[in-house]
Amino acid sequence: MGATRARIAIDAMGGDHAPAEIITGALRAKEELGVDILLVGDPQQIQAALPPQPNLGQIEIVPAEGTIEMHEEPLGAIKRKPKASINVAMDLVKRQQADAVVSAGHSGAAMAAALLRLGRIKGIDRPAIGAVLPTIASKPVLILDVGANVDCRPKFLDQFAVMGSVYSQYVLGISEPKVGLLNIGEEPCKGNDLSIRVHEMLEKNPRVAFIGNAEGRDVLSGRFDVIVCDGFTGNVLLKFAEAVGEVMLQILREELPQGLHGQLGTAILKPNLRRIKQRVDHAEHGGGLLLGVAGICIISHGSSQAPSIFNAIRMAKEAIDHQVLERIQSQERNNRQSAIGSSEANSDD
Structure with missing residues (x-):
């Protein structure tokens, strides 16, 4: 505007x-x-x-x-x-x-x-909701889809990976986002038919840095910057992660010592506790961007x-300031032009 x-x-x-x-x-x-x-x-x-x-x-x-x-x-x-x-x-x-x-x-x-x-x-079949979660590597991971599409086709997840990579790069500041596919095992042959077909597509997609399947234990490891999945699985994962964060904060409140010594200890730890809350409390992340x-x-x-x-x-302003919409549109436009060029070259052959 x-x-x-x-x-x-x-x-x-x-x-x-x-x-x-x-x-x-x-x-x-x-x-x-x-x-x-x-x-x-x-x-x-x-x-x-x-x-x-x-x-x-x-x-x-x-x-x-x-x-x-x-x-x-x-x-x-x-x-x-x-x-x-x-x-x-x-x-x-x-x-x-x-x-x-x-x-x-x-x-x-x-x-x-x-x-x-x-x-x-144009070029995107289904939108996806992306949610940002903390990791042990002190950098965030973007999960999508976390609820927009309960049932997905392989090409939907392929597109999610591209959109997620754009957001991770320009908003989260990851120079070359590493993309993973949420699955029950690391091997390419693991998972259901959707997972196997998506794995094959992502391996061939030059627009994303796909490094393989991500198991549940890998989600918060920091190994991946973007993880794609269908909206059913992603929504369950997101709500479980939010609940874990709430439990962790509650445990910290209960386990901190009581009395005068406890108050002194809490005062000393206050900056650390504030940073912990910022990393694990879902309220600190605001919601999900509909990509x-x-x-x-x-x-x-x-x-x-x-x-x-x-x-x-704040999340909306960051998306505006970093021109996320325009960058995704440019990616898809370039992809279509490349596809047209490839098709014309093949017809000349």
Whole structure:
């Protein structure tokens, strides 16, 4: 859009703690990240949740009517409720009035709205949700898909690997992302038919640095920078990893010594504990980027509170600043041109 400040459309009505926590996270992002915020939803509820401060510069309220409830079938609800907050937010991106959408509402509805209103990037068959997890190597790993596609064809995962590599390189700062395929064994012959066929495709894909299968124990090892899988497996993996992080934090709280000595020890360890929380708490990562649609869309957890929303907006800004959408589009455009050139060369032969 050429604007110096990113404009983020926030689905203020989506999520278990909407609109209060959504708005609190958005206001913090406005102040700390320097973004313009468009709060989409019921104006009365939004106004009631805003703090009583005289100057809310760069905050705009965009009226919407209703939201998509968690029990509703996504596609049908999206079509029945054209003025629902997630639809209005996506329309802002489509009309280039916003650079990105952040929603903690119905994830299926967010994906359906993105597909219907923004469309897919040309050359991408299915979008994927990418989630960033910490590793023991002090660098993140990107897992995709973590929920957009329960059933996948081999070419979907092949495309996920390309999109994930672009994101890992330009946003996470990995110069040559190493790609793995989530599987039950390291050998190429292991796994179901999908895994075997995807392995063959990734080995032949010159656009990714594929280094083989990744077993469950490899996910957080730091050996891989991008791991691809179908959305069913990825969603189970993500929620298990989040639960492990929560358990680890709870154990730390319970095991720290009590009393005066414990308080002194905790005070000394506070910086370390803060860094541990930043690495293992899923709230610190904000949500997942929906890769493959023609717009920037961050899908946050339904239980997201203000810190998660802040980090989701940060993730959106990073994707905008690093031109993730444009880079994926360029990759696919170059791939199509190469395919055409190869086809013409073969016909000349």
